[in-house]
Amino acid sequence: MKLLIADDDPQLVRALRITLAAHGYEVVTAADGAAAITAAAHAHPDIIMLDLGMPKMNGIEVIHALRGWTKAPIIVVSGRTGSADKVDALDAGADDFVTKPFQVDELLARLRALARRTVPASGESTVGFGDVVVDLAAKAVTRSGARVHLTPTEWRMLEHLCRHPGALVTRQDLLKEIWGSEQVSDSGYLRLYMSQLRKKLEVAPAAPVHLLTESGMGYRLVL
Structure with missing residues (x-):
């Protein structure tokens, strides 16, 4: 998997290049915002990692x-810890935000999560x-040809189920995938969002045939 790292800290970039290459990533680097855009256009990376405070173009401008x-x-991946910076980055189109300094294990876990979203498990x-019809690449859902609007959380839940069709997806796995933490334990949230998904996607929401609950364990998508 090809990864673009855009950061103006040469020591950090060097360390990340060595670490991520050891974990099987093909790493491309850029030292400023303008170079990041050029590198992305030429290298077509699978995942892009960038800092917010880069010269020439800042991270928000690069994301746009x-x-x-x-x-x-x-x-x-930024040293900025303010919630406003995180909100600006996510609103601009970023998928995740990690604050420096960070643990390498956490970064690797987040990269794996992004990679799972990038390539459907089935290869389709x-x-x-x-x-x-769920288009995982376009992040779009249609029903009888009409577009269905999902909230970001509903989409993440449906997307994760679609990447594991037919398989049992545990509540713990979904909580971690959606909220990014094993510490989240209230599965009432999952019941709420699953109820909303069924209302939007099942013919008979009260008697679902595709979005099924496995009592005491989790959920399963039956195609």
Whole structure:
């Protein structure tokens, strides 16, 4: 998997290049915002990692520019800790935000999560069940040809199920995938969002045939 690292800290970039290459990533680097856009256009990375405080173009400007033509996941790695910076980055189109300093294990876990979102487990970009078509690449859902609006959390839940069709997805796995923490334990949130998904995607929400609950364990998508 190809990863673009855009950061103006040469020591950090060098350390990340060595570490990530050891974990199987093909690493491309850029030292400023303008170079990041050029590198992304030429290298077509699978995941983009960038800092917010870069010269020539800041990270937010880079994200806006990239989102004009690529859907590659973007993870911001920044020393800025303010919530406003995180909100600005996510609103601009970033998929995740990690604050420096960070643990390498955490960064690797987040990269793996982004990679799972990038490539469907089945190798296909669309998943269909009933009259519903889920386009994982375009992050779009249609039912009988009409676009269905999902909230970001509903989308993450459905996307994770679509990447594991037919398999039991545990509540713990979904909580970690959606909220990014093993510490989240209230599965009432999952019941709420699953109820909303069924209302939007099942013919008979009270008697679902595709979005199934496995009592005491989790959920399963039956195609």
